[in-house]
Amino acid sequence: xxxxxxxxxxxxxxxxxxAVGSAGAASRPSAAELESELVCVTCKTTLDESNxxxxxxxxxxxxxxxxxxxxxxxIKDELVAEFGEEVxxxxxxxxxxxxAWVLPIGGIGGGAVVLGGLAWVWSRRRDRGDTGAxxxxxxxxxxxxxxxxxxxxRFDP
Amino acid sequence: xxxxxxxxxxxxxxxxxxxxxxxxxxxxxxxxxxxSSGGGVQVRTPAPALTLRRLDAPGSLSLASLRGKVVAVNxxxxxxxxxxxxxxxxxxxxKADRAKGLVVxxxxxxxxxGDARRFMRAHGLTYPVLHDAHxxxxxxxxxxxxxxxxxxxxxxxxxxxxxxxxxVGGNAKTFTREIAAxxxx
Numbered sequence: 452x453x454x455x456x457x458x459x460x461x462x463x464x465x466x467x468x469x470a471v472g473s474a475g476a477a478s479r480p481s482a483a484e485l486e487s488e489l490v491c492v493t494c495k496t497t498l499d500e501s502n503x504x505x506x507x508x509x510x511x512x513x514x515x516x517x518x519x520x521x522x523x524x525x526i527k528d529e530l531v532a533e534f535g536e537e538v539x540x541x542x543x544x545x546x547x548x549x550x551a552w553v554l555p556i557g558g559i560g561g562g563a564v565v566l567g568g569l570a571w572v573w574s575r576r577r578d579r580g581d582t583g584a585x586x587x588x589x590x591x592x593x594x595x596x597x598x599x600x601x602x603x604x605r606f607d608p
Numbered sequence: 609x610x611x612x613x614x615x616x617x618x619x620x621x622x623x624x625x626x627x628x629x630x631x632x633x634x635x636x637x638x639x640x641x642x643x644s645s646g647g648g649v650q651v652r653t654p655a656p657a658l659t660l661r662r663l664d665a666p667g668s669l670s671l672a673s674l675r676g677k678v679v680a681v682n683x684x685x686x687x688x689x690x691x692x693x694x695x696x697x698x699x700x701x702x703k704a705d706r707a708k709g710l711v712v713x714x715x716x717x718x719x720x721x722g723d724a725r726r727f728m729r730a731h732g733l734t735y736p737v738l739h740d741a742h743x744x745x746x747x748x749x750x751x752x753x754x755x756x757x758x759x760x761x762x763x764x765x766x767x768x769x770x771x772x773x774x775x776v777g778g779n780a781k782t783f784t785r786e787i788a789a790x791x792x793x
Binding site: 492493504505507508512533534535537538569 | 743
C-alpha cells in the first residue's frame with residue numbers, strides 16, 4: 452500500500468513537471484525553432500538558412516517578440532498577418548492547403564494499392580500458366596492440317 | 609475491361625506507359641508555371657494590373673484608376689540601400705511634375721508595413737505608397753531586384769524600365785527624360 456502511494460505521488464510529480472515544462476516551452480519558444488518553421492519572403496528558404504536583409508529583420512522581430520513574452524503561435528500569427536501564409540515553412544492543415552498534405556499521402560497510398568492489385572493479378576496469371584500469349588482459337592481444319600503435315604514432312608531429312 | 613486485360617497481360621508496358629505519362633504531366637505543369645509567370649513587362653506593352661493596400665492612407669489604390677496620368681511605379685523596400693539613396697529624387701520629381709499630371713506610385717515589397725512607414729517618415733515621402741508584403745506583384749512586373757522603376761504613359765503602356773537605384777547623372781537621366789516625354793503626349 453505504501454509502495455502504491457509513493458508510486459502515485461512520483462507519477463503525479465512527473466506529470467506535473469512535464470506539464471510545467473511543456474507550458475514553459477509553449478510560452479517561451481526558442482528563436483532557432485521558429486526560424487526553422489518560417490520562410491524568408493524574398494529567398495523562400497527557411498529563416499535559419501537565410502541571411503538576406505528581410506530575413507535578418509524577421510529574425511530580429513522574432514527575438515524581440517520572444518523577449519516581450521509572446522508565444523510561438525502568437526509570433527507566427529503576427530508574421531502570417533504581415534506577410535501571408537507563404538511565410539510558413541509547412542502548409543496549413545486546413546482549406547485548400549490541406550491538399551498539400553493529403554495528395555502525397557493519398558498518392559502514395561493509392562499507388563501502393565494499385566501496384567499491390569496488379570502484382571496480385573499478375574501472380575495469379577503466372578500460377579495458372581498464362582504467359583500472356585494469345586489464346587488458341589478454333590482447331591485447324593483437317594484438310595489444312597494434312598497439308599501442313601505434308602509440307603513439314605518435306606523438310607524432314 | 610479490355611484495358612484491364614491489356615494491363616494484366618503487359619505489366620512492363622503498363623509501367624513504361626505510366627512512367628512516360630507522369631513525366632509528360634510534370635513537364636506540362638512546369639511549362640504552365642513558366643508560361644504563367646510571364647517573364648515580366650516589356651517596354652511599349654500595357655502595364656500589368658496593380659491593386660494593393662495603401663501605406664500612406666486607408667484603403668487600396670489601383671493603377672487603372674490613374675489612367676490619363678503618367679505614373680512612375682517604383683518598387684522598393686525599407687531594407688534596400690539604393691532605395692534610400694533614390695528616395696529624395698523620387699520625392700523631388702513628384703513635387704516638380706505633379707501639376708503636369710505625374711504620379712509617383714511607390715510599391716513597398718517584401719517588407720514589414722511598420723518598417724516601410726518609418727522609412728516614408730524618415731525620407732518625407734508624400735506620394736502614394738502601396739504595400740505588397742510578400743512580393744506577389746514582382747513576378748508579373750518582371751522586377752529582378754529592388755529598386756526597379758517603370759514609367760507608365762497616359763494610355764497605360766510601359767514606356768521605360770529602370771533597374772537599380774536612380775542615381776543623379778546616371779540612369780536618373782533616362783528616368784526624367786522618359787517622364788518628360790510621356791508628360792508631353
